[in-house]
Amino acid sequence: MVNLGISIGNLKFKNPVLTASGTFGNGTEFEDFFDVSRLGGIILKGTTIEPREGNPYPRMAETPSGMLNTVGLQNKGMDYFERNIYPKVSLYKTNVIANINGSYIEDYVALAERFDKLGKIAAIELNISCPNVKMGGMVFGTDPASSRKVIRAVREAYSGTLIVKLSPNVTRIEDFARIAEEEGADAISLINTLLGMSIDIESMKPSLSTITGGLSGPAVKPVALRMVWQCARAVKVPIIGIGGIMNASDAIEFFLAGASAVQVGTASFIDPVSSVRILEGIEKYLEEKKIGDIKEIIGLINSI
Numbered sequence: 456m457v458n459l460g461i462s463i464g465n466l467k468f469k470n471p472v473l474t475a476s477g478t479f480g481n482g483t484e485f486e487d488f489f490d491v492s493r494l495g496g497i498i499l500k501g502t503t504i505e506p507r508e509g510n511p512y513p514r515m516a517e518t519p520s521g522m523l524n525t526v527g528l529q530n531k532g533m534d535y536f537e538r539n540i541y542p543k544v545s546l547y548k549t550n551v552i553a554n555i556n557g558s559y560i561e562d563y564v565a566l567a568e569r570f571d572k573l574g575k576i577a578a579i580e581l582n583i584s585c586p587n588v589k590m591g592g593m594v595f596g597t598d599p600a601s602s603r604k605v606i607r608a609v610r611e612a613y614s615g616t617l618i619v620k621l622s623p624n625v626t627r628i629e630d631f632a633r634i635a636e637e638e639g640a641d642a643i644s645l646i647n648t649l650l651g652m653s654i655d656i657e658s659m660k661p662s663l664s665t666i667t668g669g670l671s672g673p674a675v676k677p678v679a680l681r682m683v684w685q686c687a688r689a690v691k692v693p694i695i696g697i698g699g700i701m702n703a704s705d706a707i708e709f710f711l712a713g714a715s716a717v718q719v720g721t722a723s724f725i726d727p728v729s730s731v732r733i734l735e736g737i738e739k740y741l742e743e744k745k746i747g748d749i750k751e752i753i754g755l756i757n758s759i
């Protein structure tokens with residue numbers, strides 16, 4: 456038997472495989488495929504206080520080894536979440552983590568307080584890295600002073616486990632990791648999508664309505680891995696690795712680089728059971744290597 460359990464702050468995870476926000480709905484959409492409570496946790500779709508329509512279509516485009524999206528945080532808002540989604544997701548026997556978003560600091564604070572009051576939200580992932588919204592999102596996450604302000608305000612309002620999700624669209628990601636740690640984050644998750652674009656040469660128009668969008672999938676993995684490694688060396692809080700994790704080998708690279716947990720994103724669009732297959736693959740790898748505990752491989756390349 457391999458021990459796959461990890462902890463982030465005071466929160467225990469039965470295993471280190473989570474699903475990435477915006478790629479797994481609210482988990483309910485995947486119930487026909489597998490028991491989602493097998494995962495270490497589910498990060499819910501990004502929520503804002505008010506409902507959002509998202510960006511105009513087209514908002515997805517396939518690229519070599521990846522995809523571009525400009526969904527723009529479409530969601531039905533916090534009231535709807537409380538009434539219709541929370542009663543279902545609160546029944547899961549795993550960590551259900553909210554992903555909060557806003558245009559102003561007050562939005563983030565109000566959401567953190569409301570999720571906290573619900574009682575069964577295990578942690579909050581603060582998304583200051585969405586590249587597809589005009590206000591908030593990446594505007595916070597690519598400016599050190601704004602990042603600090605929003606993390607500080609949410610930390611003051613929320614005493615539960617706080618994960619700050621970083622944007623890769625910066626030159627020195629480790630500076631942002633340090634800011635998150637200094638402001639009391641319990642963990643850092645990275646990466647959100649990389650800003651990109653593509654053009655349809657037949658119509659001679661951009662593929663996305665907003666011209667630029669967020670790149671995800673296998674194409675971003677080497678960048679994500681490099682950033683996880685850099686952040687793991689810069690801070691002591693746990694790192695959650697995200698970006699192009701398609702199989703167990705990808706996930707294991709992230710653990711070796713210093714991630715304590717991983718999130719599976721775009722892979723779930725290709726194969727809805729990817730996350731649980733990745734979990735099984737990690738267990739098999741550790742068994743084959745005769746390693747009894749996942750924690751033994753976290754950051755292993757840094758001690759070589």
Ligand SMILES: Cc1cc2nc3c(=O)[nH]c(=O)nc-3n(C[C@H](O)[C@H](O)[C@H](O)COP(=O)(O)O)c2cc1C
Binds near residue numbers: 582585671698699718
């Ligand atoms: C369609 C789509 C929607 C997303 N929505 C969110 C979101 O609401 N909040 C968030 O923090 N990240 C969001 N993301 C980013 C993912 O959670 C993840 O950070 C990114 O896709 C990189 O991981 P991947 O390459 O495994 O997909 C979204 C990504 C995609 C592709």
